[in-house]
Amino acid sequence: MTLGTANIEANLKDLTSRPHLAGLPEDLESAEVVAERWKNDGLLVIKPKYNVLLSYPDDNNLNRVTLTSDDGSVIIQTNGTEKVYDSAQAKTVNPFLAYTPNGTVNSTKLFYGNYGALEDLQKLASVVGNASLQGSIIIMRYGSIFRGDKIMHAQYFGAIGAILYNDPADYAPFGTTADQVYDQKWYMPPSGAQRGSVLILDGDPLTPIYPSTDYMYRLKEENVKYLPKIPAQPIGYAEAQVILQYLEGNEVPVQWRGALPNVTYRYGGELHNGSDAWSLGAIDPTSGTATMLEITRVLGEMYKNGFRPRRSLMFCSWGAEEYGLIGSMEYVQEYVKVPSAYDAPGQTVYDKWMRVNRNNITDEPKLAYGLGSGSDFFSFDQLVGSSNMDARYTYNSAEQRNIASHPLYHTSYEVFSMMKKFVDPDFTAHRTMGQFIGVLVLLLSETPVLQFNVTRYTMALMQAMNNLKPNDPTILDPLRNAINDFGKTAEDFVARSKLMDRE
Structure with a gap:
C-alpha cells in the first residue's frame, strides 16, 4: 500500500474549493466530506456536537478604518476587503478579528505601538505619557506575540480601538513590488490582511474548563473577562x-521600524491635519487534512485486508480551531477522564533531519520540547498530559530572512493554487510527511512495549529551569533537586522497560 501524491492533491483541491469558517454550512459540508471518506475507508465515525460562542463579520457592512481631515473630507477609508487575483476563487470571509466587539470609535489620537507587546506599550507610554493613550487608537504590526494579546494590551493602556497590519519587514522581506509578492511570489501583497481570533482563552469562552454541551451552565457574554472590550480591525499594509x-x-x-516605503515611523499622538474617525486555508489547516485523508485511505485498505492494530487508532478533524482550539478543547473537556521531501536518492527523512538540525551533544536530530498552544494538540498536552507530537516540513528560515510564519497566513490568498505554485508543486512533501506519520502510527500501535525514553524529560526540565533568571539563584535549588531525583528515576524506568518481554 502506498500513499499517492495525486490523491493528496485532489483532497486539497476539493477541501479548498469552499470556505470553511467554523459553524457555517460550508464548514459542515467539509466535515461531511471527511466523515464520508472515513466511512468508505472502514473507519467508525462519531460526530460529537457542541454549542459554542462564535463571531462573524457582516458582509453587508464592511469593517473599515477611516482617516478624515479637519473639514470632514475623507483622506483614506480602508476597503474592508482584499484584492482578488483569481476571479474563479471561491468567496472568502472578509478580514475581521473574531471576538472583538461591534462598534464605531472615533479619536483624534493615533499611536504606533510596534508589535503591541507589553514592553512596547510601556515604552510608548513612557514617551508620550500614560494620559495621552487614554481614548486613543493604537496601530500595531503583526508578529512577535499573539494578536489577542496585542488587543488586550492596547485596552489595558486605555485605547478605545486597535488596528493591526502585516508590515513588509516581517511578511514581504524582499520588497513590495508586484514581482516580489503574491501572486508572483508567496509573500504578502499590499492588500493582504490577516484574519484570526483574539480570544486569549482556548475553548468556548462561555464554558471555561467545562464542555459546551447542551446541559452545561454558561456565563453571560458581558461577564467573560477573556473577551476584548474594544473594536479592532486588520488592514493591508498599503x-x-x-x-x-x-x-x-x-x-x-x-528596532521598531518596519519596511514600508516613504514612511518615517513615529510614535504618533497628533494626526497630521486630520482625525481618526479567515479563509480557504490551503496551508493552515487543510494541507494536513488532505494528507490525513490519504493516510486513512491506506490504513482502511489494510483493515479491509485483515490488518488489526494492537492499539486503537483515532483520527480526528475538529471544527473552530482558529477561533481558539474550540472543537478539540471541548472534546477533551468532555472526555478528560479518557487517557492528537526533496532529497537525494537513498536519503531518508532522518538523514535530512540530521543534516539540517543535528543535536551535537546527543548526536541525534534536535527535538523541540513543549508544543505550545498553537493547535489542537494543546488540550491533550496541557489538560490531560498525554504524550503528543507535532511534525511538519517548513521553509528554511535563513533563506526567508527569518519571517515569523508563512507570509499569507490567514489571508484570502491561502488557496490551492498558492500551494501548487509556490509551496509543494508535486505534493512530494505532503506524501513524505504522510508516509512518516503513517509508519509512526503503525509503530506506536503495533509495538508491544513502547520504548519511551523519559530521560529526555530530564534534559527538557533542566533546560527550562536554566532559562529562569531569578535574583536569588538559590531559590531554584529545590526545583533542581527534584529534577535530579526525577532523572535518576527516569534512568531506572528506561533500564527496566528494556528488560520487559517485547512480545
Whole structure:
C-alpha cells in the first residue's frame, strides 16, 4: 500500500474549493466530506456536537478604518476587503478579528505601538505619557506575540480601538513590488490582511474548563473577562502606509521600524491635519487534512485486508480551531477522564533531519520540547498530559530572512493554487510527511512495549529551569533537586522497560 501524491492533491483541491469558517454550512459540508471518506475507508465515525460562542463579520457592512481631515473630507477609508487575483476563487470571509466587539470609535489620537507587546506599550507610554493613550487608537504590526494579546494590551493602556497590519519587514522581506509578492511570489501583497481570533482563552469562552454541551451552565457574554472590550480591525499594509504617513511625534527606535516605503515611523499622538474617525486555508489547516485523508485511505485498505492494530487508532478533524482550539478543547473537556521531501536518492527523512538540525551533544536530530498552544494538540498536552507530537516540513528560515510564519497566513490568498505554485508543486512533501506519520502510527500501535525514553524529560526540565533568571539563584535549588531525583528515576524506568518481554 502506498500513499499517492495525486490523491493528496485532489483532497486539497476539493477541501479548498469552499470556505470553511467554523459553524457555517460550508464548514459542515467539509466535515461531511471527511466523515464520508472515513466511512468508505472502514473507519467508525462519531460526530460529537457542541454549542459554542462564535463571531462573524457582516458582509453587508464592511469593517473599515477611516482617516478624515479637519473639514470632514475623507483622506483614506480602508476597503474592508482584499484584492482578488483569481476571479474563479471561491468567496472568502472578509478580514475581521473574531471576538472583538461591534462598534464605531472615533479619536483624534493615533499611536504606533510596534508589535503591541507589553514592553512596547510601556515604552510608548513612557514617551508620550500614560494620559495621552487614554481614548486613543493604537496601530500595531503583526508578529512577535499573539494578536489577542496585542488587543488586550492596547485596552489595558486605555485605547478605545486597535488596528493591526502585516508590515513588509516581517511578511514581504524582499520588497513590495508586484514581482516580489503574491501572486508572483508567496509573500504578502499590499492588500493582504490577516484574519484570526483574539480570544486569549482556548475553548468556548462561555464554558471555561467545562464542555459546551447542551446541559452545561454558561456565563453571560458581558461577564467573560477573556473577551476584548474594544473594536479592532486588520488592514493591508498599503492602507497602513497612508495612515502611518500622517503620524507625527518623535521617531521610534531602529528596532521598531518596519519596511514600508516613504514612511518615517513615529510614535504618533497628533494626526497630521486630520482625525481618526479567515479563509480557504490551503496551508493552515487543510494541507494536513488532505494528507490525513490519504493516510486513512491506506490504513482502511489494510483493515479491509485483515490488518488489526494492537492499539486503537483515532483520527480526528475538529471544527473552530482558529477561533481558539474550540472543537478539540471541548472534546477533551468532555472526555478528560479518557487517557492528537526533496532529497537525494537513498536519503531518508532522518538523514535530512540530521543534516539540517543535528543535536551535537546527543548526536541525534534536535527535538523541540513543549508544543505550545498553537493547535489542537494543546488540550491533550496541557489538560490531560498525554504524550503528543507535532511534525511538519517548513521553509528554511535563513533563506526567508527569518519571517515569523508563512507570509499569507490567514489571508484570502491561502488557496490551492498558492500551494501548487509556490509551496509543494508535486505534493512530494505532503506524501513524505504522510508516509512518516503513517509508519509512526503503525509503530506506536503495533509495538508491544513502547520504548519511551523519559530521560529526555530530564534534559527538557533542566533546560527550562536554566532559562529562569531569578535574583536569588538559590531559590531554584529545590526545583533542581527534584529534577535530579526525577532523572535518576527516569534512568531506572528506561533500564527496566528494556528488560520487559517485547512480545
